[in-house]
Amino acid sequence: MTDVFFMERDPYAPIRHCYPVSKVLYHGKSPYQEIMVVESPHFGKVLILDGVAQCDERFEFIYHEFMAHVPLYAHPNPQDVLIIGGGDGGVLREVLKHPEVKRAVLVDIDKEVIEVSKKFLPTMACSFDDPRAIVINEDGYKYIQDYEGEFDVIIVDSTDPVGFAHVLTTEEFFKYVYRALKEDGIYVGQTESIHYHVEIVRRVQKALRKVFPIVDLYTAVIPGYAGYWWTMSIASKKYPVREPSREVTVSTKLYSADMHRYAFLPESFYQRILNGDYSF
Numbered sequence: 651m652t653d654v655f656f657m658e659r660d661p662y663a664p665i666r667h668c669y670p671v672s673k674v675l676y677h678g679k680s681p682y683q684e685i686m687v688v689e690s691p692h693f694g695k696v697l698i699l700d701g702v703a704q705c706d707e708r709f710e711f712i713y714h715e716f717m718a719h720v721p722l723y724a725h726p727n728p729q730d731v732l733i734i735g736g737g738d739g740g741v742l743r744e745v746l747k748h749p750e751v752k753r754a755v756l757v758d759i760d761k762e763v764i765e766v767s768k769k770f771l772p773t774m775a776c777s778f779d780d781p782r783a784i785v786i787n788e789d790g791y792k793y794i795q796d797y798e799g800e801f802d803v804i805i806v807d808s809t810d811p812v813g814f815a816h817v818l819t820t821e822e823f824f825k826y827v828y829r830a831l832k833e834d835g836i837y838v839g840q841t842e843s844i845h846y847h848v849e850i851v852r853r854v855q856k857a858l859r860k861v862f863p864i865v866d867l868y869t870a871v872i873p874g875y876a877g878y879w880w881t882m883s884i885a886s887k888k889y890p891v892r893e894p895s896r897e898v899t900v901s902t903k904l905y906s907a908d909m910h911r912y913a914f915l916p917e918s919f920y921q922r923i924l925n926g927d928y929s930f
């Protein structure tokens with residue numbers, strides 16, 4: 651065991667996670683954020699942006715599988731997928747497991763996150779050379795404004811909603827997402843935890859409901875994220891999202907057809923979150 655620790659600076663969490671560190675593998679500053687990769691006993695390598703742990707080698711599969719496979723299996727034939735953020739490559743890896751996908755465009759504002767992930771996190775950043783992957787370094791808010799009826803699924807895998815990531819949780823952005831989706835498209839975005847961030851969850855859900863006819867919330871327990879009980883907000887133009895629409899065939903560690911159903915909150919609890927009578 652080591653005596654050196656990294657203490658997280660999560661702008662929204664009322665608690666600080668503290669990771670034992672056996673080695674600092676990278677520490678730099680891009681034009682957008684401070685980037686760090688540390689080696690931690692138990693977790694393996696941990697990617698840290700602006701003091702907040704984004705993913706660790708041991709448990710990253712949970713977040714990445716649920717971000718990718720819930721929307722992709724809710725859709726009957728996802729061919730064109732847009733990922734905004736996701737520079738560590740974990741969501742891209744999962745998206746490209748679907749043979750239906752012909753094109754996965756990843757738009758991360760910060761190319762240095764991608765370069766650092768390729769070098770230090772090769773089990774996550776393992777799909778950037780796939781011929782179906784297209785990588786663009788631009789602000790996702792700007793990028794999406796140029797598209798109409800282009801994508802089957804849009805996944806927003808961004809950092810916490812502060813600074814340049816905040817705009818990705820606004821009604822204005824969701825209007826662009828709606829327009830960029832095909833007529834039966836599906837959107838998903840990470841919306842923080844139920845217990846520490848219920849106001850953010852409610853705000854995003856309300857904004858999505860102003861734009862999309864079908865909106866829902868599903869969750870996964872992520873050991874490295876403050877509050878653990880993490881939410882994903884999903885919105886669909888046409889298809890119901892609580893069930894996979896086709897047989898689950900991709901190889902995963904946790905996601906499956908029954909875990910897809912299980913991930914969605916019971917209707918009564920979901921309504922309490924929306925109505926604001928689950929607050930503390």
Ligand code: SAM
Nearest residue numbers: 735736737758759760763789790808809814815
């Ligand atoms: N899984 C992580 C989590 O939930 O905290 C997020 C991982 S991924 C590394 C987040 C990425 O979002 C970062 O690389 C950051 O550069 C990118 N990002 C944040 N805001 C963005 C924006 N407006 N446009 C494009 N990429 C953005």
